[in-house]
Amino acid sequence: MVVSLETHSNTMTVIKKVAIFGASGNFGTPITSALVSAGFDVTIITRIESLSTFPPGIAIIKSEYTVERLTAALRGQDAAICVVGPAGNSTQEVMIDAAEAAGVERFIVNDFGWGPNFRSLPEFQQIGAQRRIAWERARELAEANPRFTYTGITIGNPIDWAIRRFPAMGFDIERRSAVIYDAGSEEFTGTTLEGIGQAVVGVLTHPDATANRFVKARSIQTNQNQLLDAFQRATGQAWEIRRESVKDRLESGRKKHEEGNGGWILDLLVYQLYEPGAARCIVAPGDDPDVELLEMREETPDDIVGKVLNAAASGDEK
Structure with missing residues (x-):
């Protein structure tokens, strides 16, 4: 070139x-x-x-x-x-x-x-x-x-890599379970x-x-609900769903930050991603x-989920 x-x-x-x-x-x-x-x-x-x-x-x-x-x-x-x-x-x-x-x-x-x-x-x-x-x-x-x-x-959000690597984002691929934060409708943009x-x-x-x-x-603008639907379509099964509030992540992350616990970063990243009504991560x-x-x-939730599941099936840790 x-x-x-x-x-x-x-x-x-x-x-x-x-x-x-x-x-x-x-x-x-x-x-x-x-x-x-x-x-x-x-x-x-x-x-x-x-x-x-x-x-x-x-x-x-x-x-x-x-x-x-x-x-x-x-x-x-x-x-x-x-x-x-x-x-x-x-x-x-x-x-x-x-x-x-x-x-x-x-x-x-x-x-x-x-x-x-x-x-x-x-x-x-x-x-x-x-x-x-x-x-x-x-x-x-x-x-x-x-x-x-x-x-x-x-x-x-490096979306396919992050979903695969961090279940705290809401999707546990191995257990076929999801944590949906608040209404699950907060949108964000991501790049595969x-x-x-x-x-x-x-x-x-x-x-x-x-x-x-x-x-x-x-690559995409999406939300948790759209991704959950795509995961359930791709796997042909209903996932176990748990509901949480991102405010709990905010409180947990700030407490960890004060204590010098490195886990604060993921907690606060999840809060920023899904904070209701903020549109922070578009x-x-x-x-x-x-x-x-x-x-x-431009990719769809089904495209993203396909990449995540293919990486999981191949054992790709990257």
Whole structure:
């Protein structure tokens, strides 16, 4: 794939060669697959001590994560993507500095979450502040160097991955049981693992329109009731249903937060997702122009449930 990008100097460059950090992770795996399928020339950059395995046929560079070493590793790349896990997120500034020094045209920052303008609870402010450090560094370098650009991708709920991994979201696949919070009708937007890959490809396919900003991705807008109906259709059986209020999750999460119990994060995420009447987690409405720009495929609750059940049946933990 050859993608043209018109810079401020009206010269034309090409996004063909793409480096990715975190290629073996939950989101890195589908992103890497999508890039390869779209025809990009992909290089995986990983730590020297990494024991991760990668698909055959993809170039791999093992490097120390210093600006000097990563600048050398990134030289000749047109774009770089950071999708490392939380433990490696503190190194993102080094990656950004190295990418700019190496002449990389586009850096996709490690957001893949709720975005910079999300109305999060106060307990998440510290986490948000930590993430903004890298975003701000990318913005500063882009302002100083017009040939260096960045993009953040807001995905909302990573829906098929999250449902499979976190029964607290309301669906226990193994037990065929559901917890429906309040009326079960609070809507939210989500992006599947496949959709995350589509979004990255969309950014690199439309580099001019996605430069120096956060774009919004979505595969679906849905609610618990719709998903429950889809699960029961797909499995051909009535699920055991329990009713709870998200206010209990809010109280539990805040108590855990005060006690220093890490479990507070999931409790408060569930509250934010299903808070009645808040529409807090509709981060990409259906008429958002980014969804069309990124060429996102709209999915149904049955599509989502099919992906969740197929992943469960295959034992896929990602």
